[in-house]
Amino acid sequence: MKKNLVALLGILIGLLTCKEAYAYIDPGSGSYLFQILIAGFLAAGFALKTFWGRVTNFFVSRFRKKDDTSK
Amino acid sequence: MTRLNKSFPSLPSSFRDPSGFVFKSGQEFLRAVAFSYQEHYDQLLQSGLYRRLTEENLLVSHEEMDRGLFRDAPGIYKMIKPLQIPFISYPYEWSFSQLKDAALLTLKIQRLAAGCKMTLKDASAFNIQFFNGKPIFIDSLSFEVVKPGVPWKPYRQFCENFLAPLLLMAWKDVRINRMSRVYPSGIPLDLASRMLPRKTWLNRAILMHIHLHALGQKKLAAQGQQAAPRASMSSLALEALWDDLEGCIKPLKIKKQKSVWAHYYETSNYSSKAMEAKKTFVANRLKSLAPKTVIDLGANTGIFSRLASESGAMTVAIDDDDGCMEVIL
Numbered sequence: 450m451k452k453n454l455v456a457l458l459g460i461l462i463g464l465l466t467c468k469e470a471y472a473y474i475d476p477g478s479g480s481y482l483f484q485i486l487i488a489g490f491l492a493a494g495f496a497l498k499t500f501w502g503r504v505t506n507f508f509v510s511r512f513r514k515k516d517d518t519s520k
Numbered sequence: 521m522t523r524l525n526k527s528f529p530s531l532p533s534s535f536r537d538p539s540g541f542v543f544k545s546g547q548e549f550l551r552a553v554a555f556s557y558q559e560h561y562d563q564l565l566q567s568g569l570y571r572r573l574t575e576e577n578l579l580v581s582h583e584e585m586d587r588g589l590f591r592d593a594p595g596i597y598k599m600i601k602p603l604q605i606p607f608i609s610y611p612y613e614w615s616f617s618q619l620k621d622a623a624l625l626t627l628k629i630q631r632l633a634a635g636c637k638m639t640l641k642d643a644s645a646f647n648i649q650f651f652n653g654k655p656i657f658i659d660s661l662s663f664e665v666v667k668p669g670v671p672w673k674p675y676r677q678f679c680e681n682f683l684a685p686l687l688l689m690a691w692k693d694v695r696i697n698r699m700s701r702v703y704p705s706g707i708p709l710d711l712a713s714r715m716l717p718r719k720t721w722l723n724r725a726i727l728m729h730i731h732l733h734a735l736g737q738k739k740l741a742a743q744g745q746q747a748a749p750r751a752s753m754s755s756l757a758l759e760a761l762w763d764d765l766e767g768c769i770k771p772l773k774i775k776k777q778k779s780v781w782a783h784y785y786e787t788s789n790y791s792s793k794a795m796e797a798k799k800t801f802v803a804n805r806l807k808s809l810a811p812k813t814v815i816d817l818g819a820n821t822g823i824f825s826r827l828a829s830e831s832g833a834m835t836v837a838i839d840d841d842d843g844c845m846e847v848i849l
Contacts, residue, residue, distance in 0.1 A: 480676035483736030487728055488671075488757035495760030 553598040567636035611645035612700040615845035622648040623682035643674035669752040680706025709734035725768035822848035
């Protein structure tokens with residue numbers, strides 16, 4: 450959780466220090482680029498979550514099988 | 521495509537999407553599909569996505585009209601007759617749970633579309649209606665063939681149409697949803713960021729999708745316009761984005777409302793005997809009149825709306841009190 454917030458703090462500082470554009474621009478294009486900025490962060494978290502899910506599933510299914518055979 | 525085709529004049533409200541237009545024929549709403557949308561329409565049907573979505577009642581089904589009807593109309597690839605939704609409601613009229621269900625449906629459809637090499641091109645809350653008490657996606661032309669590496673185009677729209685109002689309802693006041701009437705394209709994220717309590721800056725998902733996103737819109741817009749054509753995002757990152765948005769929305773709840781009306785029947789002068797008599801009276805009237813449609817204005821907790829629904833009538837329960845609206849659903 451703390452590491453997450455530190456990484457996001459990095460993004461926040463980056464955003465605060467870059468200049469604003471005063472022109473006719475579509476805020477959607479800002480969203481587009483912002484998505485790419487957070488993509489790596491989200492992908493890493495998701496990969497970890499999926500991996501952890503597989504590990505717990507593996508052990509849960511093993512213990513279940515053992516329980517079934519002991520019965 | 522000729523938008524104002526003489527034989528099929530489009531409805532004035534059907535102007536946004538160049539992929540087709542909606543028009544009225546007699547009492548029915550029909551939809552013309554433009555030739556420019558042909559590739560996407562064919563992929564929707566041939567990939568099995570349409571079948572899956574309609575079988576699960578996630579998307580309105582449609583039937584294709586006979587080509588003879590529009591042979592001479594320029595630019596029209598297909599003409600479809602979608603399932604007719606008997607009662608149209610709008611996102612700013614919905615309860616918190618209805619908007620939440622609509623948001624989760626949008627994400628579910630997006631994920632299923634990704635599995636068929638398609639994506640949603642927009643994520644407007646107006647793409648959803650309620651049919652038989654459940655949300656259903658009504659925009660059959662919202663799907664497009666996915667281009668590898670392209671970021672999720674509707675990210676901004678999803679945050680403005682769903683995430684921002686849901687967070688404001690959950691963290692501030694459920695009545696804030698009515699604000700969406702003023703902002704039909706979605707609540708601006710900088711406004712949502714200002715309105716949300718400061719402690720939401722400590723919530724990772726809210727910090728990312730609302731506060732930093734709002735800052736990003738302001739600061740990255742110029743760079744975004746130049747960088748957009750080169751922008752690339754992996755399918756893992758896209759899956760992660762949808763998963764993160766879902767994880768942010770699913771646990772949201774509204775604070776218990778101090779609603780007088782939601783406890784009206786418990787605290788009112790109705791004795792249990794009087795209540796039973798009223799129920800019997802309403803049930804008998806429903807039986808003798810056998811209405812096709814019942815609109816229960818000031819439905820309170822929906823006790824009598826349910827009686828109407830059970831009698832087979834298409835029932836719409838309407839109430840102004842947000843506490844009641846939550847109980848109804």
